[in-house]
Amino acid sequence: MTRVVGMAVAALAVMAVAMSPAGGSAGAAAPEQLTFMLDWFPNPDHVPLYAAVAEGYFTQAGLHVALQVPANADDPLKLAAVGRVDVAVNYEPSVIIARAQGLPVKSIGLLIGQPLTTIMFLERSGIRRPRDLQGRRVGFAVTGYEDAVVDQVVQSDGGNPGTITMVNVGFDLVPALLTHKVDAVVGAYRNVERVQIEMQGQQVGMFEPERYGVPAFYELVLIARDRGIAARRPALGRFVGAVARGLAFTEAHPEAAFRDYVRLNPTLGDTFNRRSFAATLPYYARTQTQGASTWDAFSRWMASHKVISAPVAARDLFVNLAP
Numbered sequence: 001m002t003r004v005v006g007m008a009v010a011a012l013a014v015m016a017v018a019m020s021p022a023g024g025s026a027g028a029a030a031p032e033q034l035t036f037m038l039d040w041f042p043n044p045d046h047v048p049l050y051a052a053v054a055e056g057y058f059t060q061a062g063l064h065v066a067l068q069v070p071a072n073a074d075d076p077l078k079l080a081a082v083g084r085v086d087v088a089v090n091y092e093p094s095v096i097i098a099r100a101q102g103l104p105v106k107s108i109g110l111l112i113g114q115p116l117t118t119i120m121f122l123e124r125s126g127i128r129r130p131r132d133l134q135g136r137r138v139g140f141a142v143t144g145y146e147d148a149v150v151d152q153v154v155q156s157d158g159g160n161p162g163t164i165t166m167v168n169v170g171f172d173l174v175p176a177l178l179t180h181k182v183d184a185v186v187g188a189y190r191n192v193e194r195v196q197i198e199m200q201g202q203q204v205g206m207f208e209p210e211r212y213g214v215p216a217f218y219e220l221v222l223i224a225r226d227r228g229i230a231a232r233r234p235a236l237g238r239f240v241g242a243v244a245r246g247l248a249f250t251e252a253h254p255e256a257a258f259r260d261y262v263r264l265n266p267t268l269g270d271t272f273n274r275r276s277f278a279a280t281l282p283y284y285a286r287t288q289t290q291g292a293s294t295w296d297a298f299s300r301w302m303a304s305h306k307v308i309s310a311p312v313a314a315r316d317l318f319v320n321l322a323p
Contacts, residue, residue: 031064032235037076038069039089042268044191044277045112045220046089047261048284052246054260061238073171080223081105086232087224087239092217093145093307096299099316100308104226107295107318109240111247112220113285115210119153120188122177123203127184130207131159139169139182146186148305153212178202191279195272215297218290219283221318229319237321244288244322254281288322 038046049067052058058065068085070076076088077095081103089111098105119138121127127136130153140146151161169176173185174196188194194204210216222243224236250257258277262269292314303311 029062031059031062032232033064033066034087034232034235034239035066035068035085036239037079037085037088038067039076039091039220040073041069042261042265044261044273044280047257047277047280048111048246048250049089049243050246050261050264051249051257052242054264055246055249057242057245057249058239061242063235063239063242065239077103077105077223081225083225083228086228087222087236089220090223091219092221092295092298093302095221095223095317096295096302096312097145097308099312100310105223106226106229106316107218107221107290108224108229108236108321109222109243109288110218110220110285110290111222111243112280112283113218113287114283115208115214115217116189116191116219116280116283117149117186118188118190118194118206118208119150119184119186120173120177120190120193120197120204120206121184122197123205125183125205127205130154130157130212133161133184134159134163136183137165137167137181139167139173139176139185141169141171141173141187143168144307145302148302148307149209149214150186151305152214152301153207153209156212191276191283195275195279199272199275215294215301217294217298218285221290229321233321237323240288240322247284247286250284251281251286289320290318292318 053067077090077098079085080088081098092107095105095107127133133154138150147166150164150166154161154164167182169182169185173188174193176182177185178197178200190206194206197204222240229236258274295314295317299311299314299317302308
């Protein structure tokens, strides 16, 4: 689920978000402090967050947000669960698994409102439909959930997933595919790995799981722990509202939003980031109202595929905090 996008990024540990953002006012009440951790290094999924910083939306909401970049992909959810960060970016499937394991985290808002993950392959592989994966090698990075996606997609086309060899390639999805270590990969994003491969002159094919019986889900969500939500609900609501403004700004002014992103991440203005951002635009969340049916359907699907032992109630997975 986590993207390592091969970009030249500095190994940042913490970036203070109050770097002269627009909209501050002298003499105002002291802003409330929040720590906020990304899911991984800055990438185009995060453009609306950096737009919210640069346009001063957090400051205008009375917040001083310290934006942290994790050293490890597992850190955001774990640190949110124990209160070491107030808010983190994470994934709906990961939140469901965490809650099923007893970790006290909930989604409080949305960043990417639709699935980005796919089963991806090279056009020249001869794969044309899901059952063509029978007898092939499929690379994966996250065990359990991604195996279930492959099973569902192949079974939906009348195929037998038991004939597929699953190969753990870590997060080296693109090299594994281009070097023919595997015939396809699951967990590749339609806005990241697809762009990377096409930039190397290869044509990409992909199966979008939501077209083959996997319930649609929220790809990137904003999470906080239960105690934090109870103790700081007004501040967290203002945080989600500021993110919503960043999302709306990005939709209305994509070029300006991308400039904000590059201004705060000067090494990320390259062709890959531009193309990836263009591919991401249709998927940014258009609302901060999460649907119980979306959480419930995916939780039940995960339970039916033995990813979790039993469905988790939607009320334990999310709360809508936006005004």
